[in-house]
Amino acid sequence: MLEINELRKQYGDVVALDGCSFQVRRGQLLGFLGPNGSGKTTTMRSVFSLVRPDSGTVRWQGAPIDAPIRLRFGYMPEQRGLYPRMKVATQLVYFARLHGMEKTAATRAAQHWLERLGLADRAASRLEQLSHGNQQRIQLAAALIHDPELLILDEPFSGLDPIGVEDMMGILVERAGQGTAVVFSSHQLDLVEDLCEDVVIISAGKVVLAGPIRELRARSSHRYLEVEIATNTGNLGRAFPGYEVISSHDGRIRLRVDDQTPLEPLVRSAAALGRVRQFSYTPPNLSEVFREVVDQ
Amino acid sequence: MSPLRSILLVAARDFKERVTSRAFQLSTGITILFVAAWIVVPAIFFDNKPDTWTIGIIGEEPAGFTAAVETASGHAAIVTTTPYDSRDAAETALDDGDIAMAVDSSGTVLVDNGTSDQMQAAVVTGLATISIAQRADELGIEVTDLADLVTGGYHVESVAPAGEADTERGRIFAFFVTVVLFMSIVTYGSWILIGVIEEKTSRVVEVVLGTLRPHQLLAGKVLGIGVLGIAQVLAIGVVAMILLPLQHAFQIPSAAGSVLFWAFTWYLLGFAFYSVAYAAAGSLVSRQEEAQNAAFPLTMMLMAAYFIASFSITGDNPVLRIASLLPMFAPMTMPLRVAGGDVAVWEMALSLSLMVISVYGLMRFAGRVYSGGVLQGVGRVKWKEAFRASRS
Numbered sequence: 001m002l003e004i005n006e007l008r009k010q011y012g013d014v015v016a017l018d019g020c021s022f023q024v025r026r027g028q029l030l031g032f033l034g035p036n037g038s039g040k041t042t043t044m045r046s047v048f049s050l051v052r053p054d055s056g057t058v059r060w061q062g063a064p065i066d067a068p069i070r071l072r073f074g075y076m077p078e079q080r081g082l083y084p085r086m087k088v089a090t091q092l093v094y095f096a097r098l099h100g101m102e103k104t105a106a107t108r109a110a111q112h113w114l115e116r117l118g119l120a121d122r123a124a125s126r127l128e129q130l131s132h133g134n135q136q137r138i139q140l141a142a143a144l145i146h147d148p149e150l151l152i153l154d155e156p157f158s159g160l161d162p163i164g165v166e167d168m169m170g171i172l173v174e175r176a177g178q179g180t181a182v183v184f185s186s187h188q189l190d191l192v193e194d195l196c197e198d199v200v201i202i203s204a205g206k207v208v209l210a211g212p213i214r215e216l217r218a219r220s221s222h223r224y225l226e227v228e229i230a231t232n233t234g235n236l237g238r239a240f241p242g243y244e245v246i247s248s249h250d251g252r253i254r255l256r257v258d259d260q261t262p263l264e265p266l267v268r269s270a271a272a273l274g275r276v277r278q279f280s281y282t283p284p285n286l287s288e289v290f291r292e293v294v295d296q
Numbered sequence: 297m298s299p300l301r302s303i304l305l306v307a308a309r310d311f312k313e314r315v316t317s318r319a320f321q322l323s324t325g326i327t328i329l330f331v332a333a334w335i336v337v338p339a340i341f342f343d344n345k346p347d348t349w350t351i352g353i354i355g356e357e358p359a360g361f362t363a364a365v366e367t368a369s370g371h372a373a374i375v376t377t378t379p380y381d382s383r384d385a386a387e388t389a390l391d392d393g394d395i396a397m398a399v400d401s402s403g404t405v406l407v408d409n410g411t412s413d414q415m416q417a418a419v420v421t422g423l424a425t426i427s428i429a430q431r432a433d434e435l436g437i438e439v440t441d442l443a444d445l446v447t448g449g450y451h452v453e454s455v456a457p458a459g460e461a462d463t464e465r466g467r468i469f470a471f472f473v474t475v476v477l478f479m480s481i482v483t484y485g486s487w488i489l490i491g492v493i494e495e496k497t498s499r500v501v502e503v504v505l506g507t508l509r510p511h512q513l514l515a516g517k518v519l520g521i522g523v524l525g526i527a528q529v530l531a532i533g534v535v536a537m538i539l540l541p542l543q544h545a546f547q548i549p550s551a552a553g554s555v556l557f558w559a560f561t562w563y564l565l566g567f568a569f570y571s572v573a574y575a576a577a578g579s580l581v582s583r584q585e586e587a588q589n590a591a592f593p594l595t596m597m598l599m600a601a602y603f604i605a606s607f608s609i610t611g612d613n614p615v616l617r618i619a620s621l622l623p624m625f626a627p628m629t630m631p632l633r634v635a636g637g638d639v640a641v642w643e644m645a646l647s648l649s650l651m652v653i654s655v656y657g658l659m660r661f662a663g664r665v666y667s668g669g670v671l672q673g674v675g676r677v678k679w680k681e682a683f684r685a686s687r688s
Binding site: 045048050067070071073075076077079080081082083084085086094095097098099142143 | 302305309313317494498499500501502503504505506507508509667
């Protein structure tokens with residue numbers, strides 16, 4: 001288990017981390033969310049001692065992280081980069097060996113990942129000769145090549161096309177299934193909601209919300225009501241006076257209501273508008289939960 | 297994984313990536329060709345082989361003529377003779393340039409404008425020697441040593457102190473190594489400078505630094521590129537050594553064992569020191585364009601070291617003495633002092649200690665500056681700020 005405990009870091013007057021704490025179990029796939037500048041990257045870098053926190057601890061399986069433990073981690077930084085002129089297979093072997101693997105095992109692992117990613121025929125190409133998407137795949141392989149116990153990925157989905165996103169999701173789910181602790185940051189919250197059960201939301205260097213997505217949604221004091229009227233495609237904005245309208249267009253309206261609000265008057269108002277095609281009363285989705293806690 | 301293994305992995309990568317690159321192979325090939333041409337071309341056009349003198353003989357050739365003339369020339373020439381039937385035939389040959397001089401056994405030596413004074417003197421002396429030997433023999437004097445007979449037993453003896461010539465040769469050798477060191481640093485220092493910035497420009501640095509410490513990365517780079525540089529110097533040196541005998545006049549500077557040992561030791565130390573210093577300069581910047589600016593103070597230091605060495609080639613002086621203790625100047629000045637033979641043991645020990653300490657210190661310093669600069673995304677760090685940052 002990775003335990004991040006009360007991390008604090010200040011750059012001059014800027015507070016990057018203000019007592020950030022959370023945990024990740026082995027086999028858990030954790031979405032690490034937060035607006036830009038909230039301290040996600042600084043937290044991730046702290047795990048690899050790329051940043052030295054002013055205070056707080058990072059522990060793995062109960063022990064402070066030292067150099068040999070760190071070699072069992074995999075990292076895909078937000079700023080992607082490998083050696084552009086180095087051959088793809090040679091490059092992967094190099095990273096495997098930097099993580100302490102022996103030469104033969106490293107060569108085998110490089111071959112395995114190139115086959116897995118469908119790039120076996122590019123083994124002898126220089127990295128710079130590959131397409132952007134394929135370079136991203138190699139970057140992922142470089143983080144996975146040594147079969148890490150903990151995998152940390154900073155914005156792994158940015159810059160990927162839909163097929164690339166799907167591949168990446170598949171690999172992350174698979175790694176977690178094999179017992180790796182996986183932490184990734186992303187701004188694509190729909191995707192996070194599809195991909196993982198647990199999230200940590202950080203804002204201004206502090207964790208503001210953490211837990212299973214389903215619970216976080218249910219725990220919200222708001223509910224969302226979505227109504228679609230088949231026979232009225234106009235603007236329904238004024239049909240529900242006294243309620244907070246989130247959006248309204250083409251016979252659809254989305255309202256935010258308190259979770260204690262009685263539903264009957266709303267059902268009646270909807271029925272009065274025409275033939276109801278959809279009437280849904282749901283907890284907020286992840287984006288809405290995110291906005292609720294971050295906007296404060 | 298041990299720190300040494302990390303360093304060796306980085307070194308091996310930097311070495312292999314460069315040695316297999318087209319650019320490196322091309323530049324090595326061109327340099328070797330250039331050096332070879334520099335040796336071979338003068339050897340072809342300015343032949344330093346002993347002259348061949350072709351001398352015409354009219355009548356009977358005096359016994360032992362060629363040997364006597366070669367001895368008289370100080371063995372600067374190989375003598376061959378061509379017989380002629382008449383004086384007219386010899387004069388024609390002389391005129392045509394077939395021979396440079398002719399000896400008529402009737403008692404005349406024929407010369408023309410093509411006859412050098414050296415040749416004329418050697419031939420006349422040679423004939424005189426033969427003549428003296430003949431007369432002595434006729435008088436019943438037993439000749440054991442012809443030279444002794446001619447010079448009357450005198451021989452030349454140098455009264456210059458025996459060590460002085462050795463010291464001089466030693467200094468020239470030491471300075472020769474200094475010049476090679478200077479050129480090596482200028483060339484490979486910039487390779488290291490560019491190599492250190494490479495990880496930053498390709499942004500691979502964060503992945504790499506997730507697995508090892510910055511000073512290990514820098515040490516590996518310095519080692520990999522440094523070994524490559526020394527291998528290239530050796531390759532060029534070997535080619536030069538093979539070709540140099542073509543130039544007959546060239547003599548490889550030679551020196552006593554201790555001078556040889558210290559010259560090469562300080563070459564390696566100097567190379568290490570400046571390589572690490574260039575790595576430190578590279579750690580200050582994040583873009584290739586800024587590299588030369590960051591390295592400017594080092595270039596100045598290097599020039600100063602070179603000038604101190606070249607002004608001190610004739611002998612010891614106080615500036616040389618102080619410079620030989622300071623790490624940035626010692627590699628170029630200490631070998632000169634060793635050749636002069638006046639280095640106290642404590643001076644050598646102090647100089648070596650300061651050197652080793654400063655190489656290690658620079659490496660740690662560079663490592664800290666490197667990681668700080670990379671992750672905060674700053675452009676160029678000033679030496680002074682970097683030093684302050686490295687202590688905090």
